[in-house]
Amino acid sequence: MSTVAVPGKQRARFRMPELSPRQNLALTVAFIVAAALLPFLLDEGGRIMDNLVLGAAYVVMALGLNIIVGFAGLLDLGYVAFFAIGAYMMGYFGSGFWADAGNGEGVSLLVGEPAASLPGFHFNFLVIIVIAVIATTIAGMIIGLPTLRLRGDYIAIVTLAFGEIIGRIAINGDDLPVLGKVTAGRQGITPVDKIDLPFTDRFQSLNLRPWYWFALAMVVLVLFVNFRLRDSRLGRAWIALREDEVAASSMGVPLVRTKLLAYGTGAAFGGMSGAFLASYLNTVNADQFQFSFSIFILAMIILGGLGSIWGVVLGAIVLSAINNYVIPEVLNQKPKEWFNLDFELSQLSFGIFGFLLVIMMVLRPEGLLPERRRQMELEEGIGSDEAVYESRMS
Amino acid sequence: MSGGAVSVEERGEGGPPGTPVLEASAVTKQFGGLTAVNDVTFSIPERSIVSIIGPNGAGKTTFFNILTGLYKPTLGRVTFDGKDITGGRPDKIMKQGLARTFQNIRLFGTMSARENVMVGQHSRMKAGLFGSILHTPGVGREEKRAREKAAEELEYVGLKPNTHDQLAINLSYGDQRRVEIARALASDPKVLLLDEPTAGMNPQESDSLTAFMRRLRDERGVSILLIEHDMKVIMGVSEHITVLDHGEKIADGGPEEVRNNPQVIEAYLGKQAAEGH
Ligand SMILES: Nc1ncnc2c1ncn2[C@@H]1O[C@H](COP(=O)(O)OP(=O)(O)OP(=O)(O)O)[C@@H](O)[C@H]1O
């Protein structure tokens, strides 16, 4: 037992303070109110608003992935698959993609004009979100199944492959054997219906505030789910199996069920955010679903601190700001203005993320706002126990 | 089954009295070419304390791992409470009422003592995904009850209330052993398997653990299966002792009987006697 901390590793470091439930509620409310008021300071159709909408959608995905990787400790490198599946659900049920639907006259469900009279399926966005959540939850469990017998690195490889398979299907899906046309490949499904909620006007592409508020509502939901699950029977079971699967199962935690619940719940938020982004970006395009996107989301939670809910929020905000603002607007533009240089730094954006992560791993491997447990796991080697459990989990 | 029946008869009056709650018949476990447990038949009566002893590498822990479902036996059967649990899933076996501790403590280090014991109650709780998210009144009550029960168990094993919220990894060695027992007890097991619980304890701590095991049997009706190297503990507390050597059962009986068995003295006690104990 490593009851004695390794000397020299006890540097006093800032970490996420342990908040009482009341403090945490106060922080959450303050965060949400501030975030909700932010658009009033900004141009409603401007570049910054656009970045905020994207940032909020990424926060949703990062907090979803946090359930899988941060809470349950299952390294998932294929999260983009859930983005893709959610986005395609939006494409299928909120665009003209299935032109033959209803004998070419289209099928609509709880939507207003003009979508109601166009060809293809046109469902209300809230219905599509439910479809996307169900589809991604099932996909999450399917990807979970083959990884159940595996540990650590192997889980990463299987999930990576799954992400790649979905990405390949997206690219080549415009003409698949047997199935025919299931995606629009690199051309993309476009246009996609704008969100059309009951009691409000259809969302516009020139006024981004409603989009932002909707994304913020999803953030609130995923935050709520993260907090509730963290402090629940299931949350404890996730930590237990992350630290020691043998002890966890010997204490009555069913491994398969508990892991599948993590995969399914985490995936659901990827699907939800994916459906939203499809509508917001007005396209479902195979080029969006690349491996690098999985890394992008994973980098957010590593940067912020695995398992630390506020850390992940911070990590997602920082990385989406770097991706959407710092790289294209600052690094790309300023050198041109100042030195008359001409190069495209946005081509290097993943190089830049990689560089940031390496720096992070050296200076602060536990993340910006680490959770107490994770910090200890890193510093004292908890959870690296050898396994005596024979893999016979079928 | 006939093999098991014969060996029970063979034991005659040496066999443990009372209705058996856990029975292993002709259990064998091989790792590649190595036979870690060889054709061991064994039973634990209700409300009793029985032990397994044997030199290092005799196969004691492997036998535990078979009983609790971590290993599937190569041959043989395990029945618990009348049901066949051979090769069953560890969490299901735990849920049926067979709880254990580990030779090398396996607490969840970054969880508090209390949370560790709450994980032990997992199989007795119902809160599911949606109940936990919505925090329904039922889930709230269950959670509160689980916290209280965790505190009760920790006090039962002798942990002071001010240590309940300390992280497991920061507790003293003796307290860690106690928390592990509390975590196992939290599921109200019928049978408790303790793998060398006094390892690393001083004589006073060992004595109090011995007294604690009797209390557990008498107050809560738990049967205890003990693996131990400390002969004072073994002889003091066991109603029945089984001796393993090189994976085989070489003797079993009451403490006196085992102490005087020449094979045991040769295989196990003899070595210690030679070393001057
Ligand atoms: N998973 C495994 N794979 C291969 N061999 C194993 C495995 N587990 C145990 N063994 C071997 O089985 C034999 C019995 O080991 P076991 O741990 O059961 O002994 P033990 O009686 O508990 O010893 P100790 O008193 O030292 O705890 C040893 O030779 C050990 O090396």
Ligand SMILES: [Mg+2]
């Ligand atoms: Mg052992």
